[in-house]
Amino acid sequence: MRDRGYYTIGEVIISQSPFVAVPNVYEESPESKCEWCFSSSNIKACSACHAVWYCSTTCQNFPTTDTDNSKLVEALGSHMSDVDQKQLVNYTQMAALVNAILQWPASEINMKDIAENFSKLSCNSHTIIDSQLLAIGTGLYPVISLTNHSCVPNSVLLFEGRLAVIRAMEHMPKDTEVLTSYIDTAGSTVTRQKALKEKYFFTCSCPRCIKLGQPDDIRETAILEGYRCKDSCCDGFLLCGSDNKGFVCQKCGLVLSNKELSTITNELKCISDKASVSLSSGRKSEASVAYKRIEKLQLKLYHPFSISIMRTRETLLKISMELMDFKGAHSYCISVIQIYERVYPKCHPLLGLHYYLCGQIEMLMGEKKTTVESLKKAYNIFRITHGTKTPFTMELKTKLDEARAMASLGRMKIKS
Numbered sequence: 001m002r003d004r005g006y007y008t009i010g011e012v013i014i015s016q017s018p019f020v021a022v023p024n025v026y027e028e029s030p031e032s033k034c035e036w037c038f039s040s041s042n043i044k045a046c047s048a049c050h051a052v053w054y055c056s057t058t059c060q061n062f063p064t065t066d067t068d069n070s071k072l073v074e075a076l077g078s079h080m081s082d083v084d085q086k087q088l089v090n091y092t093q094m095a096a097l098v099n100a101i102l103q104w105p106a107s108e109i110n111m112k113d114i115a116e117n118f119s120k121l122s123c124n125s126h127t128i129i130d131s132q133l134l135a136i137g138t139g140l141y142p143v144i145s146l147t148n149h150s151c152v153p154n155s156v157l158l159f160e161g162r163l164a165v166i167r168a169m170e171h172m173p174k175d176t177e178v179l180t181s182y183i184d185t186a187g188s189t190v191t192r193q194k195a196l197k198e199k200y201f202f203t204c205s206c207p208r209c210i211k212l213g214q215p216d217d218i219r220e221t222a223i224l225e226g227y228r229c230k231d232s233c234c235d236g237f238l239l240c241g242s243d244n245k246g247f248v249c250q251k252c253g254l255v256l257s258n259k260e261l262s263t264i265t266n267e268l269k270c271i272s273d274k275a276s277v278s279l280s281s282g283r284k285s286e287a288s289v290a291y292k293r294i295e296k297l298q299l300k301l302y303h304p305f306s307i308s309i310m311r312t313r314e315t316l317l318k319i320s321m322e323l324m325d326f327k328g329a330h331s332y333c334i335s336v337i338q339i340y341e342r343v344y345p346k347c348h349p350l351l352g353l354h355y356y357l358c359g360q361i362e363m364l365m366g367e368k369k370t371t372v373e374s375l376k377k378a379y380n381i382f383r384i385t386h387g388t389k390t391p392f393t394m395e396l397k398t399k400l401d402e403a404r405a406m407a408s409l410g411r412m413k414i415k416s
Contacts, residue, residue, distance in 0.1 A: 005173075005174035005175075006171070006172060006173050006174050006176075007168040007171070007172040007176075008168065008171060009168055009169065009170060009171060009384055010167055010168065010383055010384040010385075010387065010388075011167060011168050012165055012166070012167055012387070013155055013166045013167065013168055013172075013178055014143065014144070014165075014166050014178070015160075015163055015164060015165045015166070016141050016142075016143050016144050016163070016164050017141075017162060017163055017164075018128075018139035018140055018141055018162055018164070019069050019070070019072075019073050019139075019140045019141065019142055020139065020140050021128060021137055021138065021139030021140070021162055022035070022137060022138055022139075023035065023038040023136060023137045024135055024136055024137050024138065032045075032053040033053065033136075033137075034053060034054050034055040034056075034059050035052040035053060035054055035059070036054060036055075036059035036060070036062050036162075037055060037059050037161060037162070038128075038136045038137050038161075038162075039055045041055060042055050042056070043055045046060065069142045069143070072142035072143065073120075073140065073142045075142075076120050076123075076124045076142060076145060077120070077123060077124075078116045078117070078119040078120040078123065079119060079123050079200075079201045080115075080116050080119050082201040083119055087119075088115070091115040091116075091118045091119055092111070092115050094114075094115070094118050095111045095112075095114035095115040095118065096111070098114050099111060099114070121140060122199075123199075123200060123201070124140060124142070124145040125138050125139065125140050126138070126139055126140075126141055126144065126145075126157070126164065128159050128162065128164075129158070129159055130159070131158075131386060131390065131391075131392035132353060132392075133349060133350060133353055137162075139162065139164070141164045144157065144164045144166065147166065147178050147179070147180050148177065148178075148179055148180075149179065149180065149181060149182040149183075149196065149200070149202075149204060149206075150179035150180075150181065150204070150206040150207075151181060151185045151189075151192055151204060151206045151207075151208040151209055152179075152185075152206050152207050152208055152345075153169065153179045153180050153181045153185075153345070154168065154169055154170050154172055154176065154178070154179050155167060155168050155169055155172075155178050155179060155180055156169050156180065156347075156348075156349065156384075156385050157180045158349065158385055158386060160390060165387070166178065166180060167384065167385060167387065169345065169347055169384060169385070179206075182196065182199070182200060183195045183196060183199070185208075185343075185344065185345075186224070186307060186310070186343040186344060187224065187225070187307060188217075188220065188221035188224050188225050189208060189209055189211065189212045189217050189220075189221065190212070190221060191225065192204065192208075192209065193209060193212070218239070219237060219250075222237035222238060222239060222250075222303070223237050223303045223305050223306070224303075224305065224306060224307050224343070225306070225307060225308075226238055226239070226247075226302075226303065226306075227247050227256055227261070227301055227302060227303070228300075228301065228302055228303040228304070228306075229249040229251065229252060229254055229256075230249075230254055230256050230260070230300070231249070231252060231254055234249060234251055234252045234254070235251070236249040236250050236251025236252055237249070237250055237251075237303060238250065238256060241255060245257065245258060246258050246260070246261070247261070261301075264297055264300060264301050265301070267297060268294060268297050268298070268301070271290055271293050271294050271297070272294055274290055275287055275290035275291050275293075275294060278290055279291075279315070279319070284319055284322055284323055285323065287319055288316065288319045288320070288323065288325075291312055291315055291316050291319065292316065294312050295309065295312050295313065295316065298312060305339050305342050305343070307343070309339070310336060310339040310340075310343075313332050313335050313336045313339075314336055316328075316332045317329055317332035317333055317336055317357075320332055321361075326361050326364050326365055327365070329361055330358065330361045330362065330365065333354055333357055333358045333361060334358065336354055337351065337354050337355065337358065340354060346381075347380075347381045347384045347385060348381070348385075349381065349382070349385040349386070351381060352377075352378045352381030352382050352385060353378070355374050355375070355377040355378035355381065356374070356375065356378035356382075356396060358374040359371050359372075359373075359374030359375035359378060359399070359403070360399075362374055363399075363403060368403065368406050368407040369407055371403045371406075371407070372400070372403045372404055372407050375396065375399060375400040375403055376400060378396060379393070379396050379397060379400050382396055
């Protein structure tokens with residue numbers, strides 16, 4: 001903390017080590033990870049318990065919890081009174097499992113307290129992500145948890161290893177409240193409100209959410225999650241007709257009937273199920289064909305800036321990269337970026353990551369000029385969200401400098 005009372009863009013507002021953290025282990029990649037640094041390299045089981053793994057004696061000797069923040073953890077809300085019956089049963093079952101593992105005398109264990117702590121963890125824990133925004137663990141950061149949510153955040157939370165770091169995304173004068181986003185803000189107001197209510201038990205009243213039900217919000221919802229006009233030359237959005245027989249274009253008046261809608265959605269579901277099976281089975285070429293069919297149908301049904309189309313193109317981008325179809329990957333990366341630029345803040349890390357990927361693809365394709373442009377856009381975002389001194393940003397800066405040198409050399413050859 002500094003004394004001057006304001007924060008500049010990209011400046012660290014607060015950082016904190018976790019009170020407790022654990023690595024993520026997925027079914028598709030069940031290999032163990034170091035309990036402290038989350039590394040998968042050179043790990044060995046703890047010689048005492050054989051239940052956890054470490055990559056070195058240094059990691060093994062670190063304290064597992066930050067006891068200095070224990071009082072802050074105790075003060076965190078559990079929202080037990082807001083939890084539904086199904087989740088309460090889950091917490092009770094988890095508490096019983098803990099009791100069975102610990103095998104403490106009944107006088108020394110309180111099942112209600114254990115269940116409440118599970119609820120507290122659910123409401124206040126953070127998913128730890130790496131520099132490329134991949135989830136690597138879960139941690140409890142009691143001070144970070146005190147920051148409030150906004151769907152129009154002025155700061156961003158990212159991680160440097162286990163360390164949680166909040167940086168300013170805009171100039172923040174003295175006494176400005178630090179606001180981060182708890183959720184993916186790409187959805188409609190209704191979608192965002194639902195996610196916040198289910199996970200965090202509150203209704204957001206940020207500048208975006210207070211517009212719920214207003215004309216601009218209705219239009220935005222229809223574009224992000226609704227249907228497009230069936231006239232391909234019209235860019236209008238659709239709303240449900242007063243007779244409930246279909247959806248009416250708000251620009252030209254054409255009606256998409258419920259029967260037409262049902263035909264396309266049923267076909268989409270059938271292909272989506274097959275595409276999902278192909279992808280999970282590792283049949284990438286087959287999955288690529290299926291998802292391209294999905295995209296084609298979605299373009300008939302949804303607005304070009306639809307979240308559904310965005311998700312399909314994200315999948316096609318990933319598949320194209322795995323198939324080393326760089327031309328196809330570049331096309332999908334550009335189309336994903338176009339939607340990201342509309343639904344995310346201009347310095348969102350996800351947008352920066354795709355600029356970076358786009359630059360890397362362009363470098364492989366020999367597109368020197370566009371490589372520099374893409375990497376520059378990525379760097380201008382990451383220097384704010386990740387900081388200029390982190391290994392990830394420094395590596396990007398090196399690649400940007402190399403791309404600039406190659407582009408300059410290319411221009412010199414043309415002149416000569």
